[in-house]
Amino acid sequence: MIKTVNTLAPKTQVATELDQERHRVGIIGGTFNPPHLGHLIIAEQVASDLQLEQVYFMPNSTPPHVDPKMAIDASDRAQMVKAAIYGNQHFKLEQAEVNRGGISYSYDTMRYLNEIHPNYDYYFIIGGDEVAYLKTWYRIEELSQMVQFVGVNRPGQEHPVTDYPVEFVTVSNLDISSTKIRQRIKEKQSVRYLVPDLVAAYIVEKGLYQNE
Numbered sequence: 001m002i003k004t005v006n007t008l009a010p011k012t013q014v015a016t017e018l019d020q021e022r023h024r025v026g027i028i029g030g031t032f033n034p035p036h037l038g039h040l041i042i043a044e045q046v047a048s049d050l051q052l053e054q055v056y057f058m059p060n061s062t063p064p065h066v067d068p069k070m071a072i073d074a075s076d077r078a079q080m081v082k083a084a085i086y087g088n089q090h091f092k093l094e095q096a097e098v099n100r101g102g103i104s105y106s107y108d109t110m111r112y113l114n115e116i117h118p119n120y121d122y123y124f125i126i127g128g129d130e131v132a133y134l135k136t137w138y139r140i141e142e143l144s145q146m147v148q149f150v151g152v153n154r155p156g157q158e159h160p161v162t163d164y165p166v167e168f169v170t171v172s173n174l175d176i177s178s179t180k181i182r183q184r185i186k187e188k189q190s191v192r193y194l195v196p197d198l199v200a201a202y203i204v205e206k207g208l209y210q211n212e
């Protein structure tokens with residue numbers, strides 16, 4: 001009996017120490033309608049600059065600030081994100097917002113994720129242009145205490161003015177957006193090398209964005 005207790009004690013101690021180890025993880029939320037090479041390049045370069053262990057790609061359910069009619073079904077967007085990150089072991093799909101449904105306020109999501117991963121330090125990656133709009137986000141004062149915002153800037157671009165703590169990372173200038181990709185598909189133009197091949201295959205298979 002005493003022997004069992006003696007054996008278990010050090011293991012419990014090790015487990016507690018491991019639980020307390022902090023992990024630097026990135027999270028990039030978006031509509032991903034569809035995901036494109038810009039998203040992957042941003043995530044890769046921010047992870048490398050800030051030494052992040054993982055980056056979670058998190059498709060929203062109903063976006064808070066984008067016309068929801070423009071976004072195709074969340075399950076299709078999640079499938080495309082899965083296809084986009086395939087093969088990169090540091091990239092993961094985070095389905096918290098898709099599973100929760102409704103309007104995806106980042107405050108609600110990060111409160112939930114911080115609860116289930118208390119040893120993660122989240123670096124919340126957003127486009128540099130979005131930084132100026134942080135003041136319009138739901139419960140932004142509290143949200144900015146829960147995450148470290150990372151603004152992705154283009155070379156030569158000035159840091160937008162903001163009242164919140166934002167760490168800026170300069171990433172190669174990429175003139176790629178989901179809007180442009182949807183437009184090209186509608187006009188039957190190639191999107192090769194703008195989206196990963198597996199995403200392009202999914203779009204063709206499901207006939208997405210043809211008639212917008």
Ligand SMILES: Nc1ncnc2c1ncn2[C@@H]1O[C@H](COP(=O)(O)OP(=O)(O)OP(=O)(O)O)[C@@H](O)[C@H]1O
Nearest residue numbers: 029030031032038126127130152174176177178179
């Ligand atoms: N080329 C880019 N450079 C920097 N940030 C980007 C770029 N494309 C997307 N982002 C950022 O990635 C996040 C998720 O983007 P989102 O899914 O809204 O794609 P998007 O290309 O901006 O879409 P849309 O054109 O439909 O608005 C947002 O914070 C957005 O600002």
Ligand SMILES: O=C(O)c1ccc[n+]([C@@H]2O[C@H](COP(=O)([O-])O)[C@@H](O)[C@H]2O)c1
Nearest residue numbers: 029030031060064065105106107137138
């Ligand atoms: O919580 C908010 O009020 C809020 C307002 C605007 C954007 N966001 C989040 O910011 C991320 C990028 O948004 P978007 O609209 O550029 O795809 C995505 O995770 C959104 O849920 C969040």
